[in-house]
Amino acid sequence: MEAGFNRQTRDNSVSDLAIVEATPRAPDLDRGKVLGRMALFDFFFHNLTRAAAILVLLILGGVILSLVYGSAPAIKAFGLGFLTTESWNPVTEKFGAVAPIYGTLVTSAIAMLIAVPLGLGIAIFLTELCPHALRRPIGVAIELLAGIPSIIYGIWGLFVLAPFLQQYVQPALISLTGDIPVLSSLFAGPPYGIGVLTAGFILAIMVLPFITSISRDVFETVPPVLKEAASGVGCTTWEVMRYVVIPYTRVGVIGGVMLGLGRALGETMAVTFVIGNAHKVSSSLLAPGTTISATIANEFTEAVGDLYTSALIELGLILFVITFFVLAAARFMLMRIEQKSGA
Amino acid sequence: MSLYSSRRRTNAIATTLCWTGTIFGLSWLVLILGALIYEGARGLSPAVFTEMTPPPGSTGGLLNAIAGSLVMTVIGVLLGTPLGMLAGTYMAEYGRYSKLTMIVRFINDILLSAPSIVVGLFVYTVVVARVGHFSGIAGALALAVLVVPVVVRTTEDMLLLVPSPLREAAAALGLPRSHMLMRVAYRAAKSGIVTGVLLAIARVSGETAPLLFTSLNNQFWSTDLNAPVSSLPVVIFQFALSPYKDWQQLAWTGALLVTVAVLLLSITARALSSQGKHK
Numbered sequence: 001m002e003a004g005f006n007r008q009t010r011d012n013s014v015s016d017l018a019i020v021e022a023t024p025r026a027p028d029l030d031r032g033k034v035l036g037r038m039a040l041f042d043f044f045f046h047n048l049t050r051a052a053a054i055l056v057l058l059i060l061g062g063v064i065l066s067l068v069y070g071s072a073p074a075i076k077a078f079g080l081g082f083l084t085t086e087s088w089n090p091v092t093e094k095f096g097a098v099a100p101i102y103g104t105l106v107t108s109a110i111a112m113l114i115a116v117p118l119g120l121g122i123a124i125f126l127t128e129l130c131p132h133a134l135r136r137p138i139g140v141a142i143e144l145l146a147g148i149p150s151i152i153y154g155i156w157g158l159f160v161l162a163p164f165l166q167q168y169v170q171p172a173l174i175s176l177t178g179d180i181p182v183l184s185s186l187f188a189g190p191p192y193g194i195g196v197l198t199a200g201f202i203l204a205i206m207v208l209p210f211i212t213s214i215s216r217d218v219f220e221t222v223p224p225v226l227k228e229a230a231s232g233v234g235c236t237t238w239e240v241m242r243y244v245v246i247p248y249t250r251v252g253v254i255g256g257v258m259l260g261l262g263r264a265l266g267e268t269m270a271v272t273f274v275i276g277n278a279h280k281v282s283s284s285l286l287a288p289g290t291t292i293s294a295t296i297a298n299e300f301t302e303a304v305g306d307l308y309t310s311a312l313i314e315l316g317l318i319l320f321v322i323t324f325f326v327l328a329a330a331r332f333m334l335m336r337i338e339q340k341s342g343a
Numbered sequence: 344m345s346l347y348s349s350r351r352r353t354n355a356i357a358t359t360l361c362w363t364g365t366i367f368g369l370s371w372l373v374l375i376l377g378a379l380i381y382e383g384a385r386g387l388s389p390a391v392f393t394e395m396t397p398p399p400g401s402t403g404g405l406l407n408a409i410a411g412s413l414v415m416t417v418i419g420v421l422l423g424t425p426l427g428m429l430a431g432t433y434m435a436e437y438g439r440y441s442k443l444t445m446i447v448r449f450i451n452d453i454l455l456s457a458p459s460i461v462v463g464l465f466v467y468t469v470v471v472a473r474v475g476h477f478s479g480i481a482g483a484l485a486l487a488v489l490v491v492p493v494v495v496r497t498t499e500d501m502l503l504l505v506p507s508p509l510r511e512a513a514a515a516l517g518l519p520r521s522h523m524l525m526r527v528a529y530r531a532a533k534s535g536i537v538t539g540v541l542l543a544i545a546r547v548s549g550e551t552a553p554l555l556f557t558s559l560n561n562q563f564w565s566t567d568l569n570a571p572v573s574s575l576p577v578v579i580f581q582f583a584l585s586p587y588k589d590w591q592q593l594a595w596t597g598a599l600l601v602t603v604a605v606l607l608l609s610i611t612a613r614a615l616s617s618q619g620k621h622k
Contacts, residue, residue: 038518038519038521038522039519041519041521041522042519042520042521042522044521045521045524046437046520046521049429049430049432049433049436049437050433050437050438052426052429052430052432052433053429053430053438053444053447054443054447055426055430056427056447056451056454056492056495057446057447057450059454059488060450060453060454062465063457063462063465066464066465066468066469067461067464067468069468070467070468070472117364118364118367121364121365122361122364122365122368125361125362125364125365126365129358129361138365138369140613141369142368142369142372144372144606144609144610145371145372147606148375148549148602148606149548149549149550149576149601149602149605150549150551150552151549151551151576151579151598151601152375152379152601153375154580154583155583155594155598156374156375156378156379158583159378159583159595160378205371208371212368236350236351236353237354237357237358238353238357239350242357259456262456263456265458266456266457266458266459266460266461267458268458268460268551269551269576272580273583273584293458293460293552296464297552297555300464300555300556301556313464313468316460316464319458319460319461320457320458320461323456323458323461324453324457327452327453327456327457328449328453331452
């Protein structure tokens with residue numbers, strides 16, 4: 001019955017009932033229209049998504065351009081001398097970036113010295129030593145540490161950690177290293193509590209979860225058969241890690257460490273609370289200092305005059321350039337280990 | 344035999360160090376949360392949620408800061424999420440193997456961990472310096488810039504996890520790609536994308552640095568997004584560094600509120616994503 005209708009309509013023959021002709025033909029017409037609309041929508045959607053992807057690129061370009069534009073007055077006024085001058089004087093409008101850059105690098109170095117061995121240790125624990133039932137809860141707990149906002153670390157560092165370090169740890173450090181030539185100058189001066197060392201310590205706690213979770217992830221890419229072979233010839237757990245797992249994942253671990261370093265360099269609020277904001281380079285780690293991000297956070301809204309604002313934006317540009325290269329290197333290394341595990 | 348025992352000893356030392364390291368690392372979490380609950384809970388009272396931030400030396404609450412944070416976070420997420428989802432869709436579907444995708448992925452990963460204070464400077468030079476004053480909308484824009492990379496990353500990752508046979512089945516029915524995406528791929532990747540958005544909210548709701556010189560702060564109730572708007576993190580920053588005991592107490596309480604919100608969001612996100620994996 002239906003086949004008859006269809007043939008009738010396809011032949012375009014005259015039908016007895018107009019309605020018979022109308023119903024089968026209507027979908028044909030609609031079909032073309034619907035397909036056309038779909039194709040149009042597909043074209044539109046394709047280009048919309050591509051535009052969005054390009055916009056993400058433009059945002060990064062915009063960040064760089066706006067920083068260069070904003071720092072142009074300072075670059076013109078100070079030139080390369082900005083990078084080699086220590087004085088930071090808003091009154092005479094003489095600005096130099098040495099103290100903040102030094103503080104940024106030193107606090108990050110302290111953070112990495114503490115966080116890298118600790119993070120690797122925890123990652124080894126999680127992949128090799130931890131009982132299976134505890135693996136997930138401990139992993140989650142470490143990752144929660146990453147989720148705590150940096151301002152919380154700041155307020156905790158200021159009110160809890162700094163007084164503790166001032167009362168117990170720093171006096172001990174000063175008296176312990178008093179007679180040793182190099183160390184005594186590293187730990188000289190009164191124990192303020194806040195300062196470069198405390199800032200580095202807080203940063204270490206903050207980057208620890210990043211290093212831990214990436215190291216754990218790359219440790220898990222090691223083919224089990226490699227580890228089993230090493231255990232089979234009589235290696236201890238430590239030797240399996242030291243001579244098989246870590247060499248195999250070296251690139252990935254370095255990538256994770258660089259990612260943590262990128263975080264440490266750019267971290268703002270936690271450091272602002274505990275570093276003491278002093279624009280000077282001092283050899284003692286107990287002395288207050290400043291970092292690029294802390295300087296910007298503290299002074300930006302109070303900056304009067306275009307040159308002052310511009311100098312602060314130039315600091316931001318320097319920070320961005322440093323972190324860009326560190327993060328780019330980190331991504332490049334992590335990409336290599338991904339390819340390795342995929343192959 | 345002495346070689347054997349020294350190897351055993353090294354192993355014992357190394358594993359003990361790993362154990363201690365883990366306990367050490369976990370103790371930070373306990374110490375921070377403990378101090379936060381101890382100090383923050385003391386100041387919890389209905390006034391915190393009903394009164395404005397006080398002038399120095401008097402008591403008050405955090406109502407305007409909480410409201411400001413909520414409004415700016417919502418706007419930031421509403422602006423950032425569609426952009427991030429569209430870009431992620433392009434990278435996973437239309438241009439999976441294109442050069443553009445490779446570049447965007449690289450740039451996006453860098454934006455993901457770029458210092459947030461630099462984003463604040465960016466919005467300051469582009470918006471605040473142009474308009475001439477600090478505003479809530481500038482703060483929301485700064486947060487949106489931080490939301491985008493998180494959403495791009497998770498959308499792409501989740502769409503890449505959708506099995507190809509699902510796509511092919513849709514294509515075999517004659518659906519164009521955009522329809523396949525809407526009807527099939529997005530649905531399959533839904534829980535993952537929601538997770539990404541939750542993580543993005545968690546990330547921006549604790550952000551302080553980009554708000555310092557975009558939305559600034561405001562001591563009073565304000566619904567005008569074209570004027571400075573107060574936010575919880577900025578109030579915490581200002582109050583904690585002040586010499587007034589009342590302000591410091593409010594800072595602790597605010598810190599407790601922010602942390603509870605952020606941790607709840609990230610735990611929900613985690614639960615959602617592990618649920619998605621079991622399916």
